[in-house]
Amino acid sequence: MNHCAQFLPQDLPMTGRQWTPLCHPRTALESSRGGRRPGLAAWQRAGLLVLTVGLVLTAGCSTRRVAQPAPVEDRAGAAAPEAGKALPGAENAGKPGYYTVKPGDTLYRIALEHGQAPRDLQTWNNMANPNLIEVGQVLRVAPPASVATAPVAAPLPGSAVVGRPLGQAGVAAPPASAANGAAPAAPATASVPESAGADEVAFVWPAQGSVIASFDEARNKGVSIAGKLGDPVLAAADGRVVYAGAGLRGYGNLIILKHNNTFLTAYAHNQALLVREDQQVRQGQRIAEMGSSDTDRVKLHFEVRRQGKPVDPLNYLPRR
Secondary structure: OOOOOOOOHHHOOEEOOEEOOOOOHHHHHHHHOOOOOHHHHHHHHHHHHHHHHHHHHHHHHHHHHHHOOOOOOOOOOOOOOOOOOOOOOHHHOOOOOEEEOOOOOOHHHHHHHOOOOHHHHHHHOOOOOOOOOOOOOEEEOOOOOOOOOOOOOOOOOOOOOOOOOEOOOOOEOOOOOHHHOOOOOOOOOOOOOOOOOOOOOOOOOOOOOOEEEOOEOOOEOOEEEEOOOOOEEEOOOOEEEEEEEOOOOOOOEEEEEEOOOOEEEEEEEEEEEOOOOOOEEOOOOEEEEEEOOOOOOOEEEEEEEEOOEEEOHHHOOOOO
8 A cells, every 4th residue: 555645636746747755655655664674574583583583492402412422332342341440360370380371272271371271271270161361361271289180091991092094995904813823913003212201191193194294383283194084093091082173273173081190192183072071092093084074185283292381292202
C-alpha cells in the first residue's frame, strides 16, 4: 500500500491538472522508520548471534577431543614386566642354576637348552601354567639340592637290549643262528672313551637312512637323517621320556629322552609318537614314526645334548 495514498488529491497542491505527492513512497517509508530498516537489522543480528554461538560450541567440542583423547589399550608390550613389579625369582638373577627369561623363550626350549625336563622346571618353579612365563622372570634350571634326580631305568641283568640293523619290514634282524656255532653279532655302538665318566653313554643310530644335513651349532644343532614316511625311529640309548609333543616351534612332533644327568637326545619331525612322557624306554626301542611335521620333507632331526649344550651326534654314534 502506498503510504502517501492517504492524502487525497484535493488536499494536495496542484500544478496544472497533475498533483504532486507530498512525499515519495520510499522517502516516507524511511522517514517513518527513522531512516533504517529495523526488521532487516534484527534478522542480521539474530543470524550473527546464532553463528557466533555455533562457532563457540564447535571450538569447545574440538578442544575436549584433543585435550581428552579416548583411551587406547596398548597390547604390544603385554609380555613386558610392569613398572615397579617384582617378577618371580628376581632375587636369584645371575646366580648359578638360574636363567632369566628372554623375549621369544618358551619353557620347553629353556628346558631343552639346559638339559632338563619341562615338567621338572615347572615343578621347581611352582608354575601352575607352563605356558605363562614373563620376560625378565628368573627360573631355576638346576634341581634343588633336596631333589633327587629320577633314576634312568637300567637294563635287566643278562638281558641288555641292543640295537640291530633293521630288516626290510622295519623289524630288527634276528641274531645269527646258534646252530652255526657262532655267537650272535653284537650291534655297532659308539665306543666310550676310557676317561669317560659314569654318565657317558654308548649310543646307537636312531634311524637307518643316510645323513643329509650335518651338525652346525649355529644353523643345525643336530643331524638330519633321510627316510620314508612311517620309518621307525629308535631310542639311541636307555632313558626316560621327558617330553612328547609339538610345543617346541621348528621341531614338529618331538620326543626328548633323558639318559642321565649329562645327556639328552631329541627326535624331531615325527609323523606319530609311540611313547608318552615319564615312560622308561630301552635302547633300540621304537619310539616314533618318521614324518615331515614342521619341515619340508620326510626326515629325522636327531640331536645329542651334553649338559644342555648341543654336540655333534656323529662324535657319539658308531661309524657306519
